[in-house]
Amino acid sequence: MRTSKDFFRPLAVGAPAPLREIPARPSRAIHFFDPSNEKMAAKIPAMVGTVDVLLGNLEDAVKADNKVAAREGLVRIAQSTDFGPTQLWTRINSLDSPWVLDDLTTLVPAIGEKLDVIMVPKVQGAEDIHYVDRLLAQLEAKAGISKPILVHAILETARGVANIEEICAASPRMQGLSLGPADLAADRRMKTTRVGGGHPGYLVRQDPASSSEDDINAPRAIFQQDLWHYTIARMVDACAMHGIYPYYGPFGDIADVVACEDQFRNAFLLGCVGTWSLHPKQIAIANRVFSPSVEDIKHARRVVAAMGDGTGAVMLDGKMEDDASLKQCLVMVELAEQLAAIDPELKAAYDAIEI
């Protein structure tokens, strides 16, 4: 384990110095595209500015026969596109796959200056991050890359969840974590067959009126529970503790925009900063959900104004506000300011708020 003395030293001579703080760049939607799919790839330049992150996916959902075409397609798109305020990320193949070494040795020299974050799938422990960290430093040094490429781990194995804190702490490159509910469900041997979201069988049922057979068999209210609550909450705490960012992952039922919005909102309320988008129609949902509402910002600003120097307790609309609720409001106000800086529509909406 590296000590505090050498934690921020570059891992290769000539590699850029690691960042001491991970910038809070808006990343409400990480939009996945398959660079080997010509129709999809052709849409990417026009999506710049409409989404916070564009991610060229090289891993699952790209056919084995298309792995090289996806890698080359991503290089082509990155070299020929001005991404402006939109971040460019990639998801490389898993570390035990036959493709990942070529992914990294091709992408870093070719487009390392443009790549903001590399998402690493199926991370099991700190050793996986250490491997990527050192290799990236060597490749950055060789290619003369000026800024460190950040690393994002997908939480999609039971061992990865058990090792979550050491993964977050493994490198100053760690930018964040995403929940990978599909692979995680398989690895945990959960009895689901879906990509993210809830399940109607995972529920609690209202008690019967009595223990008579009639009452037991009578209709009772049922409440579907969130299969992902534990893992998301665990991820949020680990990320907050290490100064990095948590994200929900994929929601595979593209047609069910309502349940998708619910899943995204649960993640937002619990502390996630963004989510994945698999289809263009999920971008608008993510942007809406992961931007504080005008009503919330209005309330937050009123609390900030009412709290004066930030200490003590006040009553506002019949509710007690104090230092702790003020801190929550400041999280919202700060996020609104970050988003307003890149989203003119949101800025206009927040600017129009009267308190």
Ligand SMILES: CC(=O)SCCNC(=O)CCNC(=O)[C@H](O)C(C)(C)COP(=O)(O)OP(=O)(O)OC[C@H]1O[C@@H](n2cnc3c(N)ncnc32)[C@H](O)[C@@H]1OP(=O)(O)O
């Ligand atoms: C568990 C995991 O690992 S999740 C992460 C991996 N999975 C992914 O990355 C999936 C990415 N998304 C996709 O592959 C596709 O969106 C699919 C397969 C889900 C659906 O694709 P389609 O059936 O073509 O969707 P649909 O017909 O609604 O597409 C409408 C248009 O949007 C385009 N489109 C679809 N998805 C995307 C995308 N992710 N990015 C850009 N454009 C897209 C299509 O090319 C199509 O274009 P057209 O109108 O010019 O024909």
Ligand SMILES: O=CC(=O)O
């Ligand atoms: O990669 C994502 C997942 O859910 O698996």
Ligand SMILES: [Mg+2]
């Ligand atoms: Mg996966």
